Amino acid sequence: MNSNQATVSNQATVYVVDDEIQIRNAIGSLCEETGHHVRLFASTDEFIAESLANGPSCLVLDVRFPGTSPTGLELQRKLAESGVQIPIVFISGHVDVRVSVEAMKRGAVEFLPKPFREQEILDAIRHGIERDRRRLERESAEREARQRVQTLTAREREIMLLMAQGLVAKQIAAKLGVSEVTVKVHRARMMRKLELRSPIEVVRLIDSMGLEAERFGAGHTQI
Incomplete structure (x- = not known):
């Protein structure tokens, strides 16, 4: 599957992959009635060949x-290995505790045995879309x-990273070998930017950026 997102849309997209056409179409109709864009596939091979739309989505x-x-x-494993983060709602006509446990451990939103109630699948899809919307935001x-x-x-x-370590202006000044006033000037500019x-x-901010933020503080610059 192409992980490069092909189209830009704020509308949520629901992908339904099921070899049973009746179930596939029924879920698709439910999702369309709730205002979602729907893409239907009869096999995982068909889905793998598809490019995902931009915007919140969920895979049934x-x-x-x-x-x-x-x-x-x-497919769940392939998506994870490819870095494709799409919430998955599993459905199955075969009750298999091992499979359901494994799917949930890997991050599935829900695992629903067939037959399921309309509200059950709609609630699961809604949770998946909300999860994906938060990720995108x-x-x-x-x-x-x-x-x-x-x-x-x-x-x-440098000052940004030292502040994140809990150092105050006086401590930062001592560590960098500059005056406290100089630190405060740079700190004010940094906070404003x-x-x-x-x-x-x-x-x-640094937590949200992960380890990449540490690269920004590499080296010491003379003022």
Whole structure:
């Protein structure tokens, strides 16, 4: 499956992968009635060949497929290995505790045995879409944060990281070998560029950026 997102849309997309046409169409109709864009597939092979739409989405996935098409669990693993983060709602006509436990351990939203009630599948899909929407919002915020960090000078980045370690201006000045006034000037500029108001927000920013933030503080720059 192509993990490059093909289209841009704020509308949620629900992908339904099931070899039973009646179930596939029934779920698709339910989702369309609730305002979602729907894409239907008869096998995991068909889905793998598809490009995902941009925007929040959820995958409704059967567990077993005929022929050589990958199973639902195999597709779940392939998606994870490819870095494709799409919430999955599993459906299955075969009760298999081992399979359901494994699917949930790997992050599935829900595992529903067939037959299921309409409200059950709709609730599971809604939870999946909400999860994906939060992920997209978080990733967008992180991208914006990285862009703002890139505007900092080397010294401002150093001060940002030292602030995140809990150091105050006097301690930062001693560590960098500069005056406290100089630290405060750079700190004020850094906070203004990052649109932050407190040291706690600095810590949250660095946490959201993960280990990448440490690279920004590499080296010491003379003032």
